Amino acid sequence: MxxxxxxxxxxxxxxxxxxxxxxxxxxxxxxxxxxxxxxxxxxxxxxxxxxxxxxTLLNHAKLGLGFEVIANVKLSLPSRDNLEAFERAVSDWPEVVECITITGAVDYFIRIITTDIHAYDNFLRDKLLGLGLVSDIQSRIVVNVSKRTTAAPLGLISPFISDKTETE
CATH class of the missing domain: 1.10.10.10 (Winged helix-like DNA-binding domain superfamily/Winged helix DNA-binding domain)
Structure with missing residues (x-):
């Protein structure tokens, strides 16, 4: 590296x-x-x-967006075309703030932010299931976030960072 x-x-x-x-x-x-x-x-x-x-990171709860769901999504047929179609659709949905392809029993991990459980139900029915690509969704409602950061753990790469400095 x-x-x-x-x-x-x-x-x-x-x-x-x-x-x-x-x-x-x-x-x-x-x-x-x-x-x-x-x-x-x-x-x-x-x-x-x-x-x-x-x-800029916003306070979701103060904006009325305090309902967060972590969903594991399994596609009916995880073909290249279906994976690409799913990813295109998800990229257009503002409720989905994170979408990750994962290994194992499901295909995707998505994080959804919305106003309440009713809005999530509408999202689930109209958008996620409306695609016709999904065979299973396991939703987990976030109760509390004890840690969330966007900061990269730079201390882990410190052996790769030299102590010399460039001449300016």
Whole structure:
């Protein structure tokens, strides 16, 4: 595994994955650089695809979207065409905030956010089952989230990050 990162890059990544709204000046100050070299590092990591996008996380419950379901979905026939059709459909449904192909007895793990159980029932009947591709759905209503993060565990790759820093 070859990463073109040094310890300053890792610090920058850690800061912006925890708060995408930080200014370049604040990031630069936190890592001991001036703004221009810091901005160049961020742009380089964006161009390399290490930084895919920056987002704002919203409080679903305060927005009236406090009903969350984890569903395991099994397709009737998991052919290439059916997998692609399912994935296309799911990508258009705003209720589905995550869709993962998995191994085992089911084909997909999807996370659905909606307003209440009635809205979920409508989603299930009209969209998910309405596709005609699904043979089984096992729904689990989320009661409590004890941990949720979007932060990558950068500490796991620290052996791959050199301690040298680039000359700016």
């Amino acid at each position: 070859s990463l073109d990162l040094d310890s300053i890059d890792a610090k920058i990544l850690d800061l912006i994955q925890r708060d995408a709204g930080m200014s370049v000046a604040d990031i630069a100050d936190a890592v001991g650089l001036s703004s221009s070299p810091c901005w160049r590092r961020i742009k380089r990591m964006e161009e390399q695809g290490l930084i895919e996008r920056r987002v």
